[in-house]
Amino acid sequence: MVERNAHSMGIFGRKSLFCLFTVTSVLFMLSWSFVLRSAGRPHFVDLNILPNSKLLALADDGNTRSRSQKDGEIPILVDKNRAPKKYNLFKCNPSNQVLKVFMYDLPPQFHFELLGWKAEGKNSIWPNIRNKVPEYPGGLNLQHSIEYWLTLDLLYSEFADNLNGKSAIRVYNSSEADVIFVPFFSSISYNRFSRLKPHQKTSMNTLLQEKLVTFLTAQEEWKRSGGKDHIIVAHHPNSLLDARVKLWPAMFILSDFGRYPPSVANVEKDIIAPYKHVIRNYYNDTSGFDSRPILIYFQGAIYRKDGGFIRQELFYMLKDEKDVHFSFGSVQKDGIKQATEGMHSSKFCLNIAGDTPSSNRLFDAIASHCVPVIISDEIELPYEDILDYSEFCIFVRTSDALKEKFLINLIRSIKKEEWTRMWARLKEVENLFEYRYPSKDNDAVQMIWQAIARKVPAVNLKLHKSWRFYRSPWKERGLKSTLLPKNFWCG
Numbered sequence: 001m002v003e004r005n006a007h008s009m010g011i012f013g014r015k016s017l018f019c020l021f022t023v024t025s026v027l028f029m030l031s032w033s034f035v036l037r038s039a040g041r042p043h044f045v046d047l048n049i050l051p052n053s054k055l056l057a058l059a060d061d062g063n064t065r066s067r068s069q070k071d072g073e074i075p076i077l078v079d080k081n082r083a084p085k086k087y088n089l090f091k092c093n094p095s096n097q098v099l100k101v102f103m104y105d106l107p108p109q110f111h112f113e114l115l116g117w118k119a120e121g122k123n124s125i126w127p128n129i130r131n132k133v134p135e136y137p138g139g140l141n142l143q144h145s146i147e148y149w150l151t152l153d154l155l156y157s158e159f160a161d162n163l164n165g166k167s168a169i170r171v172y173n174s175s176e177a178d179v180i181f182v183p184f185f186s187s188i189s190y191n192r193f194s195r196l197k198p199h200q201k202t203s204m205n206t207l208l209q210e211k212l213v214t215f216l217t218a219q220e221e222w223k224r225s226g227g228k229d230h231i232i233v234a235h236h237p238n239s240l241l242d243a244r245v246k247l248w249p250a251m252f253i254l255s256d257f258g259r260y261p262p263s264v265a266n267v268e269k270d271i272i273a274p275y276k277h278v279i280r281n282y283y284n285d286t287s288g289f290d291s292r293p294i295l296i297y298f299q300g301a302i303y304r305k306d307g308g309f310i311r312q313e314l315f316y317m318l319k320d321e322k323d324v325h326f327s328f329g330s331v332q333k334d335g336i337k338q339a340t341e342g343m344h345s346s347k348f349c350l351n352i353a354g355d356t357p358s359s360n361r362l363f364d365a366i367a368s369h370c371v372p373v374i375i376s377d378e379i380e381l382p383y384e385d386i387l388d389y390s391e392f393c394i395f396v397r398t399s400d401a402l403k404e405k406f407l408i409n410l411i412r413s414i415k416k417e418e419w420t421r422m423w424a425r426l427k428e429v430e431n432l433f434e435y436r437y438p439s440k441d442n443d444a445v446q447m448i449w450q451a452i453a454r455k456v457p458a459v460n461l462k463l464h465k466s467w468r469f470y471r472s473p474w475k476e477r478g479l480k481s482t483l484l485p486k487n488f489w490c491g
Contacts, residue, residue, distance in 0.1 A: 165441030258356030
């Protein structure tokens with residue numbers, strides 16, 4: 001009897017467990033179905049479920065969406081006395097987001113006075129570019145003028161009626177900014193003011209760098225981030241020589257890393273910007289493979305130090321080859337005119353490492369629609385994270401180029417169809433390397449701002465980690481506790 005009851009109890013228990021399992025499974029499947037349906041909806045998030053939701057209270061009591069609210073937007077109230085602000089989650093792609101830039105009002109001696117501009121009055125800092133834009137010195141000075149174009153672009157954003165196509169705007173509250181821009185014209189400072197004058201013990205270039213370091217390290221913006229969100233242009237390889245080691249946490253805009261130790265500058269944190277080409281653009285280029293008589297073109301300094309030894313080696317290899325132009329040249333007299341005519345008449349233009357891995361010659365070739373042949377193992381190229389240079393450039397390792405007949409045989413093996421494809425691609429991308437004022441959509445100025453924007457998430461990651469253990473992080477960053485950190489929702 002006991003055994004029979006025990007057996008019945010066992011059957012009943014198993015049936016109960018089976019029923020319980022069935023009910024649980026059905027409920028689980030219904031719940032999972034609901035989650036899947038919800039996942040297909042727009043990116044609307046109920047911020048009341050987040051920790052510390054008092055700071056992130058939703059408009060309309062946190063559970064209803066405004067009829068006018070678009071998909072992907074979250075209305076957030078950060079202050080009871082302020083209207084809801086909408087943050088678009090679809091704007092979290094930095095390449096589609098306008099960069100907010102805070103620019104220091106440095107005294108004119110750091111920027112336009114270096115060009116010969118004279119301030120009107122003691123409180124005058126910037127030229128009135130609505131009336132006249134101070135000119136940058138010509139010749140080879142122009143190739144490193146990047147800080148000039150970026151500064152003009154920020155000043156222009158203050159009064160431009162139409163900002164379509166602009167990738168950056170100037171803001172006046174540093175706590176709202178994505179990055180902090182330092183308007184020091186370091187390249188012209190080196191080119192024109194690095195030599196000692198008879199009455200000087202220290203050059204003006206060195207003095208300006210010392211003043212810059214003193215100024216920056218005293219600013220709250222620098223202290224807040226340790227300089228990590230600061231943008232400093234040092235495009236000339238010898239610019240900022242004295243200050244670079246002290247300002248290394250900042251994001252540098254450079255031509256290459258040839259004269260920088262990796263601890264000071266590297267591809268992870270810094271930006272490579274194109275040189276401004278010095279030869280004339282090839283407008284209305286209707287040339288073709290058969291109408292460019294020169295196969296390979298190079299004109300410039302042949303005997304160089306460091307990695308530039310290869311120039312002289314290639315000179316002796318190629319100087320006697322037919323349809324090859326390989327000669328010494330400079331910008332003196334009519335050198336730029338000669339280079340323009342030569343590149344416009346050539347199928348391939350050599351870009352060989354010199355004292356540094358990069359040179360302006362690459363961008364002269366692009367402007368000429370002369371297919372660049374890059375022989376520089378350590379070169380870094382502008383915006384290569386989004387641009388495939390192999391579509392319009394030929395890359396040759398130094399060790400291969402030094403092999404007898406290797407380079408000339410390689411170039412001769414490239415047929416008309418392949419060359420024409422690269423030539424057409426050069427015409428498509430040349431706008432990306434053009435510096436203009438006012439800047440235009442996706443020109444060099446806008447591309448540099450976009451490259452900076454793509455670095456901002458990595459900068460923010462470092463900053464947010466460094467702020468983890470501050471006792472009062474809102475106070476340290478100059479923010480009130482009722483406000484969200486900048487870019488919290490990529491707004």
